[in-house]
Amino acid sequence: MFWADKIAADAQGDLIVVNDSKTPSGRVHVGSLRGVVIHDVIYRALKHAGKPVKFLYGVDDYDALDTVPKYLDLDKFAPYLGYPLCNTPSPDNRASDYAKYFMGEFLEVFDYLGVKPEVYYLRDLYRTGKLDRYIDLFLNNAHLVREAYKEVSKADRPDNWYPFHPICENCGKIATTVTTAYQDGKVFYTCEPNATNYVNGCGHSGWVSPFGGNGKLPWKVEWVAKWDAIGVSIEMAGKDHSQKGGSRDVANSICRKVLNKQPPFHSPYEFILVNGTKMSSSKGVGSSAKEIAELMPPELLRFLMLRTQPRSVINFSPNYETITRLFRDYDTLISKYQAHTEADANTPISEDLIPLLYAQLNEELSEQKLGPEENAKIPTYEAIDISTLISLLQVPHLDIEVEVEKRSPKPLSDYDWQIVRQRIAVAKKWLQDYADEEEKLVLYLDRVPDKAKSLDAEQTTYLTQLIANLEAEVNWDGEELQTTLFRTAKELEISQKVAFASVYLTFLGKERGPKAGNLLSYLDKSFVIARLQEVLQLNAISAVG
Structure with missing residues (x-):
């Protein structure tokens, strides 16, 4: 049984809410797509199982800007360090603010991959008061929150620490404020000069209402409030948050202690590594989701995420070996699928083909993945190896489509040509943007090297x-x-x-x-x-x- 179907089989409830989220601190990297696709597949598996389900995606835009990515103007954005991302200006006029600019870029990739969650922004939950009762609850039970931190992660909070960060009324920062009292519906805070290692607080202090968007809960506490406010049933998390004593364990403990509720279903998933390095949105390490989406067809990008079990690391680098092997593996499974349907279309397909079906963009296809009487119909094609196209494109004076047609063992259909032209575009893009000199084919046609x-x-x-x-x-x-x-x-x-x-x-x-x-x-x-x-x-x- 495929891992997503196991989760779907066990899930219960009148409405099962699958949730994922992201802090848009910069260009969103391809590594972040793993969580997106994993949650999307769980959502599809639940739909296939006939269970009532909703897929939500949260934008954590009340988080602080904690570094200026190297591809942005330092002089423009350094003054906004410590500000909520939604209160930081957009890099250009295509968006109203920093968070919507970078999230907009990421949501374009969602559309490309056929991922269609209901998107919500934390600013709206705070500013409309939907989190106010949770803010009050956690402030009144700050001793239980402190207890959870100490018991689970050994983090010792002082007795006058309260789980809330106001937006400083004087300087506008949220990262530097420390709350030390809560009474009569107001918190007392100080904008601490040494609260962080990347920006200084202004020193202002005073009483302020914590409600209506005047600040935010610390994110581990906020996580719990969000679960309850929107009714989350299933939310996976990356390995970094899922280690023993880590963020998820702390949040689970807070959920049980303060809300007296069980946390949502959780299972950790591993990172996507580029050349062995975990990618960071703000540091600009690795390739952005948008850049990789511009290189690879959507079903291949989904396949990259799904052919490996969530608990296994994906080592990805857009080099010749990785890209050509990915296409080759995908074509091999397409051929196996084609052989299966030609042999006996009413026999359930083998488990190794399930990721292939879930890689398809058409939601109805992946919903049909198991039932022989409703067998999925994936379009198949005459495979043209991407490595061949990469080489052909580098041969001078060669008409690549004529050469492809000449090499094909049988006439190519319109759909075959659609795939061929898509892959020619991939090969051109790869040669232009990713190939290093060792990977390029430079033929000596006029002389002996x-x-x-x-x-x-x-x-x-x-x-x-x-x-x-x-x-x-x-x-x-x-x-x-x-x-x-x-x-x-x-x-x-x-x-x-x-x-x-x-x-x-x-x-x-x-x-x-x-x-x-x-x-x-x-x-x-x-x-x-x-x-x-x-x-x-x-x-x-x-x-x-």
Whole structure:
């Protein structure tokens, strides 16, 4: 049983509310999409199970601006450090404020991925008074909140600490205010000069009402208030919040102590790492969700998130190996799905195909994933390997669509061409924005690369035999040529690394490159043989000299 279906099977209630949230402190990175897609799939699994469900997504825009991302004007935004994000100006006039600017960018990716939650902003919950009764409750039970912090995370709060951060009436900061009393519906606070390590408070102090948006609860307490205010049933959290004694444990304890209620269902999920590094919205580490969405088709981006169990790390980097393997794995499952439907469309599909179905944007498709009598119909296509397209795009004077049509084993349908053109766009984007020099194919068509003029004896022996084998090769096809390259090395008992390096040096001027059989298949047979002969002649001259 797929993990989301297990959660759906156990969920009970008149209305099951699935919730996720984000603090829009800067460009939202691709890592944040994991939680979005996980919660979306739980929502879809619940719908498939016929249970009443609502999917909400919260924007934590009352959180403070705690750093100025490197891609923003420091002079413009440094004065707003410590301000609520919703009270910080937008980087440009496309949005009313900082939070809506960056969240708007992220919500465009939601639309692209077919994720359609009801979006709410914390500013609205605070300013309309929907959280007022919780603010009063937690302030009146501050001793229980302090107790939860101490018991769960060993964080010792002083007896005069109260769980509320007013917006300073003097300087507008929310990050620097410390509340030390609550009576007659007002809190006493001080805007502490040394409250944080990134901005100083102004020193102002006074009494103020905590209601109607005049401030916020600390986020672990706010989390609990939000759960109850909007009726959250299920909310997963990343590994960083889910460790023993961590944020989620503290929130769970507060929920039980103060509200006398059980917290929502929770299961942790792992990070998405880029080159082994967890991504940060404010620090600009990694690739933004919007940038990756501009590179990858939506179903492939969803597939990236879903093919790995939530508790396993996803190591992602938009390099050649990762991108081409992702497309190849997806195509393999599409082929398996096609074989399944052609063999017996009424047989339930195997579990490894469930992520593929949930990767589809069409919500109705993924709702049909199990019932044989309502079998999902995923459009299938004649797969064109993305690595082939990346290579073809770099061959000078080549019409890529003509070349694709020539290489296809059967006529391409309109849908096939839609996929081909989509992938050509991906390949172009990848070459333009992500490929490094080692990953680019630079063919030497007009001359022999200098590095090919000093091959060793094994390599010249290999090329001599390769010419004979290629001359006998009737089918100038990438796979056939790859077999010939391997067979020639085996005949001569030469290592594949040494043998293939001689081919790459001959045409690319470097020892590594794309699949060598495909590389040769892009070129005219007579040109390939003539180039190999020219390389041998130049090496013979070099040896005599």
